[in-house]
Amino acid sequence: MESVTTPPITELRKTALNAVHRRLGAKMVNFGGWDMPVEYPASGGLVAEHRAVRSSVGVFDVSHMGDIRIRSGPTHGGALAAVQHVSMNDASKLAIGQAHYSAMLYPEGTFVDDVIVHRLGEDDYLLVINAGTREKDVNWVRENTKGFDCVVQDLSDAYTQLAIQGPCAQELLQKLTDANLAVIKNYWFTHGAVCGLKNTLIARTGYTGEDGFEIYVPSDAATSEMVWNKVMEAGAEFGIIPCGLGARNTLRLESKMALYGHEISDKINVWEAGLDRYCKMEKGDFIGHAALERAKVAGVTRALVGLEMVDRGIARDEYCCCNESGEVIGVVTSGSPSPTLCKNIALAYVPPTMTALGTPIYVQIRTQKCKAQVVATPFYKRPKKTVAPQAAANV
């Protein structure tokens, strides 16, 4: 028998905390070329991790995420112009210390990646990007900002990024920092000493639908492990547990946050993904603008909806969706049991005529067509926090 050419075995990339995850007995998976923890069975596994974040606090190693810094050259404003050109939200609205959700688009109005844009300084922006699209994103930004007076720096390997998420995240992190966390609003950030590390970026951001922070510390193993251990110690009183990509996925799904390669991709445009409110057409030209204008006039042929299974069965990524007569009308982009709601939920693209709440959709699960229905999203919304008098006084 002729031997097939085997693709070259590429070494999986590791974060600075890889040894920590392995010591904790984490189940590791290849995630976009990274050797990452999917869950930590020894401390309860995925469902326990998910619940810890919803009820108390959990910590995630998200150092596989990439970071691109864009600073102005000698001309003031070059960085802003570059960011405006490559992303769809209006970065001119950002104050220093503020961040927002945005996306980089292809000229077709489809997604290169979604990003969190942070405005670090007057002419200084940090784009936090996905792990699996790091190289593509960095190249894309470099290629498309050539005409602007700005300096693009790939800082992806410089940071260990920890996400401390859950209602107790602030109380935990406050024990480790001199920055006053109570005054940081959602999607704002500050710099402060964390575990003795001066000038650490502390952002009130996350991918769980819960309150929480993401901190960026130097990526050497010793510093990273020191911070990880201090977070675990400080979190012990809240019952903190390490959380893997499995819980990260179920948490973001309940909150209807998009995942690249699933709800958004180079085949899906902004209107279809329903991310209109992060796309500021009136801000002026940007890559993808013209195509989106045309697409708006043409109208969408599919829309993203939330589904809840009515029949017994779990809808999974890429399962087909059918109408009552059995014709394939769409596809599931993400599907899973929801640990918070104890229901089987999914996000799916269906025709715009089938997006009304309560519309029956049939998901092809192996040999059966299982009934689901369109439900309101997000599936889960965190309870509104009543501002503590002390915190309110500090604002």
Add this chain to the structure above:
Amino acid sequence: MAYPANYRYTKEHEWVEVKGDVAAIGITDYAQHELGDVVFVELPKVGAKIEAGKTFGTVESVKAVSDIYAPASGEVVEANDVLHNTPEKINTDPHGAGWLIKVRLANPAEISGLMDAAAYEAYIASQSKEASA
């Protein structure tokens, strides 16, 4: 968790306990551990025919779907339907209360082709080594 010496095992991590011409089938402790918290099972109905090497059901965790392969051919005489409401029994007692189906064997000789407990333990030890390499 110990692997009962009187059971036989497959490379796909199912176990079989034969009593007369009826075999109980389940998934091994190794399999439930790999899968994580089981939240859903799909089993064949009583009277259904299953065929050695072919899938007869599914066990799902939050994260993953796992097909269950028939270790031997036969007709389903009982399905452990309580698992529909308590799938976690597969995690807590995979070799006991977490059994999936009982089958009247069509060809009991098929069982002799399966691994015994010692061979299965050696097999999963080699699997874990491969995974961590």
